[in-house]
Amino acid sequence: DTAVSQTPKYLVTQMGNDKSIKCEQNLGHDTMYWYKQDSKKFLKIMFSYNNKELIINETVPNRFSPKSPDKAHLNLHINSLELGDSAVYFCASSHWGLASEGDTQYFGPGTRLTVL
Amino acid sequence: DQQVKQNSPSLSVQEGRISILNCDYTNSMFDYFLWYKKYPAEGPTFLISISSIKDKNEDGRFTVFLNKSAKHLSLHIVPSQPGDSAVYFCAATNFGNEKLTFGTGTRLTIIP
Numbered sequence: 001d002t003a004v005s006q007t008p009k010y011l012v013t014q015m016g017n018d019k020s021i022k023c024e025q026n027l028g029h030d031t032m033y034w035y036k037q038d039s040k041k042f043l044k045i046m047f048s049y050n051n052k053e054l055i056i057n058e059t060v061p062n063r064f065s066p067k068s069p070d071k072a073h074l075n076l077h078i079n080s081l082e083l084g085d086s087a088v089y090f091c092a093s094s095h096w097g098l099a100s101e102g103d104t105q106y107f108g109p110g111t112r113l114t115v116l
Numbered sequence: 117d118q119q120v121k122q123n124s125p126s127l128s129v130q131e132g133r134i135s136i137l138n139c140d141y142t143n144s145m146f147d148y149f150l151w152y153k154k155y156p157a158e159g160p161t162f163l164i165s166i167s168s169i170k171d172k173n174e175d176g177r178f179t180v181f182l183n184k185s186a187k188h189l190s191l192h193i194v195p196s197q198p199g200d201s202a203v204y205f206c207a208a209t210n211f212g213n214e215k216l217t218f219g220t221g222t223r224l225t226i227i228p
Contacts (some may be wrong), residue, residue, distance in 0.1 A: 107159030
């Protein structure tokens with residue numbers, strides 16, 4: 001009955017490689033997000049998709065390419081991985097916009113990416 | 117520019133006492149504020165929220181207070197329990213906007 005799931009949970013790879021992280025939500029939400037939590041613990045939004053359309057792109061390098069095959073999935077592909085990409089990446093989902101009190105985003109468990 | 121700040125990286129509180137976590141923001145356009153709780157190796161989970169038309173919202177042991185003039189909010193947990201030990205994130209946004217701006221978190225440790 002997992003609401004937002006991500007795979008893999010841990011990812012260790014060499015610099016220069018290409019990797020993907022998958023995210024799925026079974027909450028019936030129409031909006032999905034990718035967040036990055038860096039070593040300083042800042043949790044920052046990277047992308048958001050609404051109904052498979054890109055809504056937010058927070059000046060993320062174009063080595064990062066999100067792909068949303070349908071409303072329930074938002075995958076993150078990263079090309080030419082760099083040391084600075086090491087972080088925990090969280091997927092999240094919600095109904096479109098936060099329209100009333102109690103509305104929130106639901107987060108997945110995170111993927112810890114380590115680039116060597 | 118850090119628009120949401122949690123200036124205390126950590127806080128220790130005796131079990132049964134009150135835990136008070138603080139959050140400051142700089143963007144006066146924010147009108148919706150949320151608190152999330154995060155355990156290790158898990159994603160943040162929603163705890164409680166408050167809109168800018170209120171100054172207090174309560175849910176069981178958790179109460180959030182908002183002081184708009186000071187651009188300050190706080191989360192009160194009474195009584196504190198060992199299961200409350202976690203990292204607490206404050207987040208802010210505008211209603212209708214899906215972009216959350218997070219603080220850096222406060223690690224709360226409840227001492228039995």
